[in-house]
Amino acid sequence: MSTPTLYLPRDSRLHHLHPLTKLALIGLAIVAGATLPVTLWVIAVYLLILMPLAAWGKVLPAFLRSSLLLIWPFALSLTLIQGFFAPGEHILLQLGPLSLKLEGIQLAADYTARILVWLSAVILLMLITRPDQLMLALTERGLPRQIGYIILTALQIIPRFQQRAETILDSQRARGLETEGNLVKRLRALVPLVAPLILSSILELDERAIALEARGFTRAGPRTSLTTLKDTAPQSAFRWLSLIVMLLLILARAAGWMTA
Amino acid sequence: MDRLKREFSTLTIVLIPVAIALNIAIGTLVLNLKVPLYLDSIGTVLVGALVGPWAGAVTGFLASFVWTLTGLFPQAIAWVGVAAIIGALAGAFRSGDWWEKWWKSILAGLITGVIAAILSAPIAAYVFGGVTGSGTDALVALFRATGLDMLGANMAQGVVSDPIDKAVTFFIIWAILRALPGRLKARFSGD
Amino acid sequence: MIRLERFSFTYPGEDQPALSDLSFEVPAGQFYGLVGPNGAGKSTLCYALAGMIPHYFKGTLSGSLTVAEIDIAQSSLGELAGTIGLVFQNPFNQISGSRFSVRGEVALGLENLGVPRDQITDQVDETLEQSGLADLGERSPFALSGGQQQRLAIASILVMQPAVLILDEPTSQLDPVGTSEVYALLHQLVGQHETTVLIAEHKLERLAEFTDNVLVLNQGRLLANGPPKTVLTDPLIEEIGVQPTRYTQAARQARARGLILKKDEFPLTLQDAQEFFDDAAV
Ligand SMILES: Nc1ncnc2c1ncn2[C@@H]1O[C@H](COP(=O)(O)OP(=O)(O)OP(=O)(O)O)[C@@H](O)[C@H]1O
Numbered sequence: 001m002s003t004p005t006l007y008l009p010r011d012s013r014l015h016h017l018h019p020l021t022k023l024a025l026i027g028l029a030i031v032a033g034a035t036l037p038v039t040l041w042v043i044a045v046y047l048l049i050l051m052p053l054a055a056w057g058k059v060l061p062a063f064l065r066s067s068l069l070l071i072w073p074f075a076l077s078l079t080l081i082q083g084f085f086a087p088g089e090h091i092l093l094q095l096g097p098l099s100l101k102l103e104g105i106q107l108a109a110d111y112t113a114r115i116l117v118w119l120s121a122v123i124l125l126m127l128i129t130r131p132d133q134l135m136l137a138l139t140e141r142g143l144p145r146q147i148g149y150i151i152l153t154a155l156q157i158i159p160r161f162q163q164r165a166e167t168i169l170d171s172q173r174a175r176g177l178e179t180e181g182n183l184v185k186r187l188r189a190l191v192p193l194v195a196p197l198i199l200s201s202i203l204e205l206d207e208r209a210i211a212l213e214a215r216g217f218t219r220a221g222p223r224t225s226l227t228t229l230k231d232t233a234p235q236s237a238f239r240w241l242s243l244i245v246m247l248l249l250i251l252a253r254a255a256g257w258m259t260a
Numbered sequence: 261m262d263r264l265k266r267e268f269s270t271l272t273i274v275l276i277p278v279a280i281a282l283n284i285a286i287g288t289l290v291l292n293l294k295v296p297l298y299l300d301s302i303g304t305v306l307v308g309a310l311v312g313p314w315a316g317a318v319t320g321f322l323a324s325f326v327w328t329l330t331g332l333f334p335q336a337i338a339w340v341g342v343a344a345i346i347g348a349l350a351g352a353f354r355s356g357d358w359w360e361k362w363w364k365s366i367l368a369g370l371i372t373g374v375i376a377a378i379l380s381a382p383i384a385a386y387v388f389g390g391v392t393g394s395g396t397d398a399l400v401a402l403f404r405a406t407g408l409d410m411l412g413a414n415m416a417q418g419v420v421s422d423p424i425d426k427a428v429t430f431f432i433i434w435a436i437l438r439a440l441p442g443r444l445k446a447r448f449s450g451d
Numbered sequence: 452m453i454r455l456e457r458f459s460f461t462y463p464g465e466d467q468p469a470l471s472d473l474s475f476e477v478p479a480g481q482f483y484g485l486v487g488p489n490g491a492g493k494s495t496l497c498y499a500l501a502g503m504i505p506h507y508f509k510g511t512l513s514g515s516l517t518v519a520e521i522d523i524a525q526s527s528l529g530e531l532a533g534t535i536g537l538v539f540q541n542p543f544n545q546i547s548g549s550r551f552s553v554r555g556e557v558a559l560g561l562e563n564l565g566v567p568r569d570q571i572t573d574q575v576d577e578t579l580e581q582s583g584l585a586d587l588g589e590r591s592p593f594a595l596s597g598g599q600q601q602r603l604a605i606a607s608i609l610v611m612q613p614a615v616l617i618l619d620e621p622t623s624q625l626d627p628v629g630t631s632e633v634y635a636l637l638h639q640l641v642g643q644h645e646t647t648v649l650i651a652e653h654k655l656e657r658l659a660e661f662t663d664n665v666l667v668l669n670q671g672r673l674l675a676n677g678p679p680k681t682v683l684t685d686p687l688i689e690e691i692g693v694q695p696t697r698y699t700q701a702a703r704q705a706r707a708r709g710l711i712l713k714k715d716e717f718p719l720t721l722q723d724a725q726e727f728f729d730d731a732a733v
């Protein structure tokens with residue numbers, strides 16, 4: 001059982017960038033995907049920026065698999081819902097009272113491309129960044145360290161909680177609890193299923209808190225860190241530049257400077 | 261400020277990751293039980309009810325990031341605001357005796373569900389083009405067919421699905437609160 | 452090193468004190484055991500010695516408790532961390548979970564104490580070596596066996612080089628192999644680093660083998676304080692509901708059935724038992 005994250009350790013230049021630099025890269029792709037006015041340009045962000053980045057990070061197969069797996073339900077729903085219900089003139093297909101329209105398909109394609117870009121940008125970030133290093137980078141920049149504790153601990157204890165939930169499910173089934181059958185039966189099965197899991201989790205919190213206290217968690221005063229993150233002047237410059245480009249893109253979009 | 265400090269004791273700090281893990285473990289378990297519920301905010305509601313609105317909001321907020329980081333549901337960060345408000349509402353219902361009676365907790369859940377649905381609709385409509393890529397999209401199509409616009413159809417879909425889920429979530433948490441010793445509960449809220 | 456004078460503690464809202472009028476001392480560098488039936492107050496005493504009472508669990512205190520010259524009640528948890536270490540049963544709850552590697556987990560306490568990086572590296576390496584975790588440093592803490600996780604929990608405390616180490620049934624969730632690993636580590640610690648150790652434990656044979664002295668607690672009161680040989684073979688402990696070792700039980704039954712003994716003492720360990728029965732005559 002391992003930590004449920006997407007991170008893939010690879011020896012690549014991309015992996016070795018400072019986590020905030022990676023965050024800036026991904027932020028740039030997300031902002032571009034949201035603000036660029038033409039669908040094709042948005043698709044270009046995926047094809048010409050995100051995919052090459054993934055290849056550079058030696059995670060291209062996983063990137064393609066995850067992003068396509070994620071996008072197809074959106075693509076399907078959007079094509080049907082926008083295709084049939086968005087207003088338009090060019091009817092492609094008439095099904096009784098419903099008609100599939102070209103304008104709807106175009107709208108669906110535009111939404112699909114934008115969702116694809118931002119979701120796959122997030123996925124790429126996770127494929128190439130260890131969550132603990134990302135949190136360390138943010139903590140060094142002033143994020144309260146309790147937030148880092150919460151996120152990283154949650155990530156690591158999930159498998160244990162899933163395992164406990166399964167164990168309770170099995171034992172309740174063995175005692176004859178109905179988890180099959182009609183809806184009312186399945187609903188009634190929920191409380192004895194989740195209550196023991198929640199109650200036992202609450203009762204062990206004191207131990208978790210004491211264990212932290214015993215290690216100086218609430219001690220006043222400065223902290224140090226075992227691990228260091230490598231940062232360079234060019235990376236810092238790149239991050240500032242990205243920030244400016246992102247702001248410009250947003251401004252251009254809001255002011256209507258960019259049009260198809 | 262005083263309230264804030266009281267809510268974020270070490271006990272609360274260790275509660276929050278456990279609550280997030282409960283959201284995810286129970287949320288994924290329920291998927292397999294084939295009930296029309298999510299229960300994926302049960303931990304968030306627990307923290308709100310046990311500690312208060314700020315802790316509840318922080319739990320919902322951070323839970324969205326954890327859902328994203330696990331890769332199980334990367335789109336969760338789009339809903340981060342809604343998740344935070346659900347936690348805050350669960351905490352806000354501590355004033356008044358909403359958590360005292362089972363039917364009041366169900367009512368509080370229904371109200372939370374309606375608010376969540378109303379807040380979610382614009383995100384679904386404008387960020388995701390009106391779909392979630394899941395089974396509830398069939399409902400959105402249905403409401404579109406009745407003539408509602410995209411925002412309206414998403415709101416209608418939410419109002420059909422969310423309140424039931426939140427009512428069941430709030431009811432389960434009511435049962436949990438009742439099972440906990442009063443002295444333990446008092447230590448969470450610092451009251 | 453540890454000194455209690457008429458120390459009592461009552462949990463909030465309870466009328467019976469959980470610890471009642473305790474007075475004893477543990478000299479520096481000694482290995483002490485703590486036994487008692489369920490609910491005797493062993494965990495409560497461990498919490499008090501580590502300052503969790505009154506700084507985490509509130510309640511009513513009286514008398515005095517000093518550890519390593521610190522008046523616990525006047526101190527704070529931040530100050531006590533690193534001086535008094537506390538380890539308890541469940542390894543899963545003791546692993547913070549906020550570090551992705553065994554090394555990182557061990558380093559956490561030193562990071563909180565603000566120790567400089569080079570020194571952290573040295574102390575972490577040394578502690579990993581000492582606890583037999585050196586080869587597992589880059590592993591996820593959650594990918595370890597139960598025994599390894601408990602050694603990790605102990606290592607995470609040891610790395611702060613506490614003068615006093617308090618352990619509350621640290622082996623109760625471990626198999627015999629895991630238990631032996633933990634005791635071997637503690638034994639080495641007392642021998643080489645002169646750490647003062649107090650361990651609450653149900654496995655009396657281990658106490659017999661390793662400890663200098665044993666405290667017996669019942670209903671919050673101290674019933675006995677003496678060397679394991681005398682204290683743990685005393686019929687008194689069975690009366691309060693602590694099960695004696697199987698060797699003590701066997702010898703007692705043998706005597707009850709007419710075995711005549713030269714020695715007056717009851718055996719505690721396998722070795723004792725062999726000598727005991729060698730001397731015996733029917
Ligand atoms: N947080 C608490 N609040 C109130 N009473 C408590 C609390 N923790 C323990 N007690 C009570 O204090 C007494 C001593 O409990 P303690 O846990 O210290 O015993 P123990 O010797 O460690 O038992 P065990 O062998 O079961 O671990 C018991 O009567 C218990 O019910």
Ligand SMILES: [Mg+2]
Binds near residue numbers: 493494495619
């Ligand atoms: Mg105990």
